[in-house]
Amino acid sequence: MxxxxxxxxxxxxxxxxxxxxxxxxxxxxxxxxxxxxxxxxxxxxxxxxxxxxxxxxxxxxxxxxxxxxxxxxxxxxxxxxxxxxxxxxxxxxxxxxxxxxxxxxxxxxxxxxxxxxxxxxxxxxxxxxxxxxxxxxxxxxxxxxxxxxxxxxLMFLVTESLKVSLVTQHIPLKDVAQKISKEAIVEKVNALNDSLKMDFGVRKPKIAVLGLNPHSGDNGLLGQEEQEIIIPAIQSLYEKGMLVFGPYAADSFFTPSNIGSFDAVLGMYHDQALIPFKTLCFEEGVNxxxxxxxxxxxxxxxxxxxxxxxxxxxxxxxxxxxxxxxxxxxxxxxxxxxxxxxxxxxxxxxxxxx
The missing domain is CATH 3.40.718.10 (Isopropylmalate Dehydrogenase)
Structure with a gap:
């Protein structure tokens, strides 16, 4: 059939x-x-x-x-x-x-x-x-x-226009930073990439990665996770031919133009990605x-x-x-x-x- x-x-x-x-x-x-x-x-x-x-x-x-x-x-x-x-x-x-x-x-x-x-x-x-x-x-x-x-x-919140996922899921906020690693980000992006191809028919997925700290760390002024973990993870994936970009500041990312430019967004923790998703897509959103x-x-x-x-x-x-x-x-x-x-x-x- x-x-x-x-x-x-x-x-x-x-x-x-x-x-x-x-x-x-x-x-x-x-x-x-x-x-x-x-x-x-x-x-x-x-x-x-x-x-x-x-x-x-x-x-x-x-x-x-x-x-x-x-x-x-x-x-x-x-x-x-x-x-x-x-x-x-x-x-x-x-x-x-x-x-x-x-x-x-x-x-x-x-x-x-x-x-x-x-x-x-x-x-x-x-x-x-x-x-x-x-x-x-x-x-x-x-x-x-x-x-x-x-x-x-992989927790994946989806609508036709916006899809978001997470590096960490249901854990206390105080534990998030220590759970963020290059290996975890690479693993999640690979899973996102595979799902977009296999489950949603996207031939060449384009994925945005959010930073952990305010303003994505402001070049290290507000935190080192972007410089030491997130950027190296993104670079390693990009060098393998994947369309992965970031880290983007979460407070200004979720605009119509940004959302329309990517097939999926990877956040670092639960509320960072799910608050904007549920605000924008509450009635039609699917987990x-x-x-x-x-x-x-x-x-x-x-x-x-x-x-x-x-x-x-x-x-x-x-x-x-x-x-x-x-x-x-x-x-x-x-x-x-x-x-x-x-x-x-x-x-x-x-x-x-x-």
Missing amino acids: NPQEQKPKVAISVGDINGIGYEVIVKALADKNILDFFTPVIFGSTKHLNFFRNQLKDETIQFFGINSADKAVEKKINVVNLWKEPAQMEFGNATETSGQMAFESLEAAAASVKNGDCDVLVTAPINKKNIQSKAFNFPGHTEYLGEVWGGKP YTASLPYVRTSPDHGVAYDIAGKGIADETSFREAIYMAVNVFQKRAEYKELTSNVLKTRELKPERER
């Missing part, structure tokens, strides 16, 4: 049941035309889902219960019911039960992708604190999937985990306890996360096909003696 004709199975984990996960899932899938592009498989509870369907007052939304993901049916909103009697939702509260259910949904959904029953994973938001347990001892989805799927995951053997996306927002259960959550980012997962899945298939059909050298057989 042509990669563009594939209809992937999208595994969906429901996140924290006391947040807005279920609501944005139901709203995103309410448009029947969306099922022309993929087959959803939700790992959660039809009882929970029905609450939000009723809230929308849309009886045309129907959930199709299945025992396992391999039984999913096209044109249906498939639901693998993980709990016969699911816990009552307590909107706005971070409970131990909601954390446990978030993990169980994530675990089952991730396993369905790894074993081939589903093709991609889209995750609704979790509360990073109440999900913690002996089974889940990770800062977030990204690190967990790196463990269970294998690989070195994509690159450099893993399987595709995973999520919306770029959290559990939003303050509006949970009120019926006012915006589903745009979750819908974009689904479309992004499907698009990346197809791009990877195209890339694999293109790179596997290159001309191969043949060993010449000696001519027969006459």
Whole structure:
């Protein structure tokens, strides 16, 4: 089958049941035309889902219960019911039960992708604190999937016009400087470069690297990391033929002209890149985990306890996360096909003696 004709199975984990996960899932899938592009498989509870369907007052939304993901049916909103009697939702509260259910949904959904029953994973938001347990001892989805799927995951926040990634991810700000190294920057840029080619179809990626300190260190006046670490890393990558530039001062970088000049931006730490990204692209932004053997996306927002259960959550980012997962899945298939059909050298057989 042509990669563009594939209809992937999208595994969906429901996140924290006391947040807005279920609501944005139901709203995103309410448009029947969306099922022309993929087959959803939700790992959660039809009882929970029905609450939000009723809230929308849309009886045309129907959930199709299945025992396992391999039984999913096209044109249906498939639901693998993980709990016969699911816990009552307590909107706005971070409970131990909601954390446990978030993990169980994530675990089952991730396993369905790894074993081939589903093709991609889209995750609704979790509360990073109440999900913690002996089974889940990770800062977030990204690190967990790196463990269970294998690989070195790269957090990649993306829209069509702006894509940002990070050298350091979920660590305290006081630890950032000591985690910045030439090797870490080179590794992240290489991963970014590969993802842009394989997952987004960019033939020759152009990547901007931000500095760590104010004004990129002001030639060493405000810090030595740019001179000693970041610039040597950029130079080594550029010498290998990669289009990598910087370091740019973060406070003045995110202008329309700069954004339009690069395919991706690498920041040094979480808030440096994610504050401008979420300010500029909040409704349409998608969190994509690159450099893993399987595709995973999520919306770029959290559990939003303050509006949970009120019926006012915006589903745009979750819908974009689904479309992004499907698009990346197809791009990877195209890339694999293109790179596997290159001309191969043949060993010449000696001519027969006459």
